[in-house]
Amino acid sequence: MSDTSQLQKLPKVTRPATPSALSNALVFGWRAVLKFKHVPEQLFDLVMTPIMFTLLFTFVFGGALAGSPSDYLQFFLPGILVQTVVFNAVYSGMGLSTDLGKGLFDRFRSLPIWPLAPFAGLMVGDILRHLIAGTIILTIGLILGYRPEAGLFGIIAAFAMLIAIGFGMGWIFIVLGLLIRTPTTVMTLGFTFLFPLVFASNIMVDPATMPDWLRAFVDVNPVSLMTSAIRGLMGGGVNLGEVVLALIAPVVLTAVLAPTTLWLYLRR
């Protein structure tokens, strides 16, 4: 057999200079990009779901909810952006659960690298997903007649806020992904938790028509706070207070769940 002799020819190398934590993280980001290249199917979900939601709500419910589809679109479009980002956060958790089931993370954990680097890579993938989905929804919205009154700057600010929201929400699913070995369970559990948060919010309708007890929840629901801020950023008239309120949940989630992630990851 030829393997042995070829193996002898394998040049011996010594370890190159230790790469920085940032360099480690970027390598994992590159992995996320390669995933898009090799598994384009995942883009289908990512693209079709928001398109369907936008069209469905605008044309089926829009007239009844806001008088006309175009009026509703003006209200709904910033909300669907938030909804999409929140739902998309589930992909990292599923990917992580898959990787852990296959032993890939054992390899990463046995390497002398920055321990959080694999998670930073997941986040890079998430951010790309948010940008792709957000751009598609905004484009459809513009075609259908949505007018972002705060202009280009408003859109850029809103997308930055969306990435912050996605980053914060992503930790929830990363923790679930570390705890649960079956990717579909991560998704089911995630959606069970997210559905009430997304629907009992001000994304689809103005909470003025809701019963008081529900309104009390909707008003403090972090998803509502995020939606109000995005509406303000894109439509103009945002105030600093709204932005701060919207960022509370992502900041708290990151502050609590990033160390939890590291602990869960290193403990075994």
Next chain:
Amino acid sequence: MNDTSPPVKLNAPLDASPNAISARGLVKSFGDVRAVDGIDLDVPRGIIFAVLGPNGAGKTTLMRMLATLTRPDAGSASVMGHDLMTAPHAVRTAIAMTGQFASLDEDLTGRENLVLLARLWGFRGRAAKARADDLLTAFDLSHAATKQVKDYSGGMRRRLDIAASLIVTPGVLFLDEPTTGLDPKARKDVWAMIRGLADSGVTILLTTQYLEEADQLAARIAVIDHGKKIAEGTSRELKAATGSGFLHVATADPARLDEAAGILEQRLGHRASRSTEGAELSILAGTAKDANEALAALVGQGIELSDFSMGQPSLDEVFFALTGQPGADAGRKEATL
């Protein structure tokens, strides 16, 4: 290439070099189960060391602890001179591990998997690609470099997985059941590869439940059962410890086989087992003298023998003698060593 006898390094004096791995009293429990229950291990540099045991014996847990993947509940260990508990990062710079389940990204190509790891080790741009290509060539995978790993055969996957552990030549390479699930051809290929690596100076710690594998590859073998080390030595030493060997007897009249078994058991004090075809008895014989006397007793009872032989015990038989249960190879025809 040398297919049957263990590497020549086998008899090198063990105290001449410092150990690659030195562990004392390692313990790891999962709930009520003590998966590893106080294991000491000394692995000299540059040899292939096999940890042999049945499923659930604690082999994988032991290896995961030494590879910094699982934290021991008690005990201490050093790997390539680095303390496992206080300097896990330094340990990681000196080791590589190929787990039981392919630790590869199935969606990426073989080459991308290697480039990814090379970059994580600190190779930049072109150097990372060059290292990946060197490894693909060495492991005979160049033809599949741009194929996604999910389309690889079991043998190719294993080879890539081992290649992924050699981005930087490790001091110690951990291989967890490197040939489980492979067909005989792929298994032989992986064996050859492991020998090649050992020849180039890498210390290899492998776990296996195949007695044949340990016998073929390893200079030293530790037998693990229920989280404890029950024996350790060269394969020759383990066999010798079991007794001088097995006595195999066939009677001319098959009807008298039971009678013969009774006499042999009484004489030698061990249980006789029948061959699967039922025409031959095998029994552990203490010494050649004991075996001779037992044979004489058979002849004395007028039992005519059509055949008899004395053989070194196989590791199967060693394992049986040590644990009271047959080894994983017991049922397989190819298991004769």
